[in-house]
Amino acid sequence: FFRPPADTTSELATIPAGTIRVELRDPFAHPLASHAVDLGIVRQSIAKGDTHLHDQATTDAAGAATFAGLEIGSNIAYRVSVHESDATFAATPFRLEPGKGSQVVLHVYPVMHDLPQSTQVGVQSIVGIEVKDDRIQIEQRLDIFNGTALAWVPHDVVLRLPEGFTALNGMQQRSDIGVDAVSGEGARLRGTFPPGGMPS
Numbered sequence: 001f002f003r004p005p006a007d008t009t010s011e012l013a014t015i016p017a018g019t020i021r022v023e024l025r026d027p028f029a030h031p032l033a034s035h036a037v038d039l040g041i042v043r044q045s046i047a048k049g050d051t052h053l054h055d056q057a058t059t060d061a062a063g064a065a066t067f068a069g070l071e072i073g074s075n076i077a078y079r080v081s082v083h084e085s086d087a088t089f090a091a092t093p094f095r096l097e098p099g100k101g102s103q104v105v106l107h108v109y110p111v112m113h114d115l116p117q118s119t120q121v122g123v124q125s126i127v128g129i130e131v132k133d134d135r136i137q138i139e140q141r142l143d144i145f146n147g148t149a150l151a152w153v154p155h156d157v158v159l160r161l162p163e164g165f166t167a168l169n170g171m172q173q174r175s176d177i178g179v180d181a182v183s184g185e186g187a188r189l190r191g192t193f194p195p196g197g198m199p200s
Helices: none
Strands: 008-012 020-025 036-043 051-058 064-067 076-084 087-090 101-107 121-131 136-146 158-160 178-182 186-190
Touching: 020 036, 020 076, 051 064, 076 101, 087 101
Parallel strands: 020 101
Antiparallel strands: 008 101, 020 064, 036 051, 036 076, 076 087, 121 136, 158 186, 178 186
16 A cells, blocks of 8 residues: 655744745655645634635745735634645644744645556445434445555445435535435545545
8 A cells, every 4th residue: 555645734933923834745755846725714703704715826846835924813724725637635724823833744646536446445334223213324434545646536436325215414524525415326425535544
């Protein structure tokens, strides 16, 4: 299995307060120059609701991009993301701390849509079943692990459900990964499955 390098988010006193420095790397830790980086900004307010803002920068020859002059506060969260083909790679949302900036190291992978027979992508499943008065409710967790150096973006991959199923609800995640109901068929996978996630 390919062992992907870790994405990291670090608070550093050497980076000015209110600044996010992003370093983009390929699967083998080489810098990615001239690549667009998106910064999502969420300002939370009980009175006014959440406000979503967006900024963008481009990496330099060293694969680095900088966002400066950003607000600091417990009600403001930042999310760094990158698009490659139809894949999305993103860091976990975080907040800026007073007196420090943040450094985000994010890896970007080539994309595959079809799975060759020899590819190392697997699924681990945990299933729970509850019998109701007039139906059976099934909860299923799927852990998909990818042992290649490519990101898998499935196209029209449908997990078949029993004939006559009445409803499908997918858990909301902080990523583009999820399932969509396909009437009469089952659950269609969507999102970006980067390398990693192999069970220990």
